[in-house]
Amino acid sequence: MRLIDYFDSSAVLHPSRIAFVQPDGSSLTYAQAQQQSGRISAALAGSGISQDGKIAVYSPNDARAFIAMLGIFRSGRIWVPLNARNTVEDNAAFMNYADVECLFYHSSFEVEAHQLRAVATNLKLIISLDDAGKLGRPLSEFCADATSAVPDIPDDPLRPCNILATGGTTGRSKGAVWTNQTWETLIANFWTSTDATGPSPVHLCVAPMTHGAGVLALMLMPRAPTNVILNKADPAVILDAIETHSVTHLYLPPTVLYALLSSPELKTKKLSSLRFFLISAAPVAPEKLRTAVAAFGPVMAQAFGQAEAPFFLTFLSPEDHKRGIGDGSDLLRSCGRPTMFSRVEIMDEGGKLLPPRSVGEIVARGNLVMKEYYKDPEATRAVSGFGWHHTGDIGFKDEDGYVYIVDRKRDMIISGGFNVFSTEVEARLLAHQCVQDCAVIGVPDEKWGEAVTAVVELKVGATATPDELIAFCRSTLGGVKTPKAIEIWPTLPRSPVGKVLKRAIRDRYWEGRSRAV
Numbered sequence: 001m002r003l004i005d006y007f008d009s010s011a012v013l014h015p016s017r018i019a020f021v022q023p024d025g026s027s028l029t030y031a032q033a034q035q036q037s038g039r040i041s042a043a044l045a046g047s048g049i050s051q052d053g054k055i056a057v058y059s060p061n062d063a064r065a066f067i068a069m070l071g072i073f074r075s076g077r078i079w080v081p082l083n084a085r086n087t088v089e090d091n092a093a094f095m096n097y098a099d100v101e102c103l104f105y106h107s108s109f110e111v112e113a114h115q116l117r118a119v120a121t122n123l124k125l126i127i128s129l130d131d132a133g134k135l136g137r138p139l140s141e142f143c144a145d146a147t148s149a150v151p152d153i154p155d156d157p158l159r160p161c162n163i164l165a166t167g168g169t170t171g172r173s174k175g176a177v178w179t180n181q182t183w184e185t186l187i188a189n190f191w192t193s194t195d196a197t198g199p200s201p202v203h204l205c206v207a208p209m210t211h212g213a214g215v216l217a218l219m220l221m222p223r224a225p226t227n228v229i230l231n232k233a234d235p236a237v238i239l240d241a242i243e244t245h246s247v248t249h250l251y252l253p254p255t256v257l258y259a260l261l262s263s264p265e266l267k268t269k270k271l272s273s274l275r276f277f278l279i280s281a282a283p284v285a286p287e288k289l290r291t292a293v294a295a296f297g298p299v300m301a302q303a304f305g306q307a308e309a310p311f312f313l314t315f316l317s318p319e320d321h322k323r324g325i326g327d328g329s330d331l332l333r334s335c336g337r338p339t340m341f342s343r344v345e346i347m348d349e350g351g352k353l354l355p356p357r358s359v360g361e362i363v364a365r366g367n368l369v370m371k372e373y374y375k376d377p378e379a380t381r382a383v384s385g386f387g388w389h390h391t392g393d394i395g396f397k398d399e400d401g402y403v404y405i406v407d408r409k410r411d412m413i414i415s416g417g418f419n420v421f422s423t424e425v426e427a428r429l430l431a432h433q434c435v436q437d438c439a440v441i442g443v444p445d446e447k448w449g450e451a452v453t454a455v456v457e458l459k460v461g462a463t464a465t466p467d468e469l470i471a472f473c474r475s476t477l478g479g480v481k482t483p484k485a486i487e488i489w490p491t492l493p494r495s496p497v498g499k500v501l502k503r504a505i506r507d508r509y510w511e512g513r514s515r516a517v
Helices: 003-013 030-045 063-075 088-097 107-119 139-144 180-193 212-223 235-245 254-261 264-268 286-296 318-327 377-382 422-430 466-481 502-510
Strands: 018-021 027-029 054-058 078-081 100-105 125-128 160-165 175-179 202-205 226-229 249-252 276-279 300-306 309-316 343-347 360-365 389-397 403-408 412-415 418-421 435-445 449-458 485-488
Touching: 003 030, 003 063, 003 180, 003 212, 018 030, 018 063, 027 030, 030 063, 030 139, 054 063, 054 107, 063 078, 063 212, 063 226, 088 100, 088 107, 100 107, 107 125, 125 139, 160 180, 175 180, 180 212, 180 309, 202 212, 202 235, 212 249, 212 309, 226 235, 235 254, 235 264, 249 254, 254 286, 276 286, 286 300, 286 318, 300 318, 309 389, 343 389, 412 435, 412 449, 418 422, 418 466, 422 435, 422 449, 422 466, 435 502, 449 466, 466 485
Parallel strands: 018 226, 054 078, 054 100, 078 160, 100 125, 202 226, 202 249, 249 276, 276 300, 449 485
Antiparallel strands: 018 027, 160 175, 300 309, 343 360, 360 389, 389 403, 412 418, 435 449
């Protein structure tokens, strides 16, 4: 099936059901959303944007952004999500890499949109989602002038639907190409792993709709969910929304879960409507999971995936969480067992699949794996050795097939659910006149999962404070990638050939822990 077919089937069966509840309380039915996405699709058909054109959406969480996504899918063009938390430079780099021809933007990003237009080399068309933007055409005008019919795109399983950045450092990110087949497998894995009975879901979209929350919303589409949209991750607002809207489904990264667990409002709200509370993007501390199950009930679930093979490669169910708490086993340290339509194994450096309890790289096969890295066949081949997708994560499987992540092969930090490549942060620090050498690592952190941390060796005779170096990074890197802490050491540990031993530095912070991520 085409991705848009899942939405349309719900719109046909439940036209009057509420599809979206906006942050201001206004709402749209499935019939209204279907009609609006059709107008966007027809307008795109007559816009001059190529049939396989890449279209970026740049917006906070907003129903109009999601409907624009639906219009892009309906037109057969390719959605390129832009992370609202990235710097303009990062988003511009990814737009140029992905050959973006059209930009839908929200007026709250007016300044940033002007900056993007100045450097985006392929941009032909700009649309303001909320009509308040001063750049390009208002969405209502763009749709009103459409003369083309809504296109009927052939059902091609390998037709690209979107290009998703693989990391928070888009200057270095590659673009993972997802097809109709990717989405079909993702949706099938979700519904064969979770409860498909009961009333239609009420989904709280609080994580960015450009990433996890938007993906979950699309996975839920076959069951006509009502998507309640929030545009900020305030714990009190989230808990109030769960109670007010009788929310059943929710996705959050670990950092926001931890904020909920420490919120004074947690004990005052009725949360019994929750049926499925998904945590992903980074490993979760087992003690936090125990607290979460006690607070929210037996609804906690975890999934493992990445941009190249999204979300549901593995699944740790609510029943798994209940059992792990009950028997005191290590099950809460697992990311679950492979889902029905994915194969997940452990492989050594020579391509041999390993037996239970043997540590190696986590590899995957199946239609959930991306089609390719956009315009990068060499990188695609590099992660496809021995006929398997290589995740870059190190782990093992137990005798019952549960997968455990113990380390990360790639030099990447996951902080607050966002990927940060240490090399970019190191490059910025090395640009400081006082820095001789440095190493950037992720260290364990209660809030962020991993906190970006730098260890710096200064030049002989130079002086600089950690606060000065942090400010130097923040001026160009933004909040996500700027180190949360910097330590200045007299010398960094090095190998006999002079290479900084980053592993030795990391081990000082992760000592005594069962996993190093």
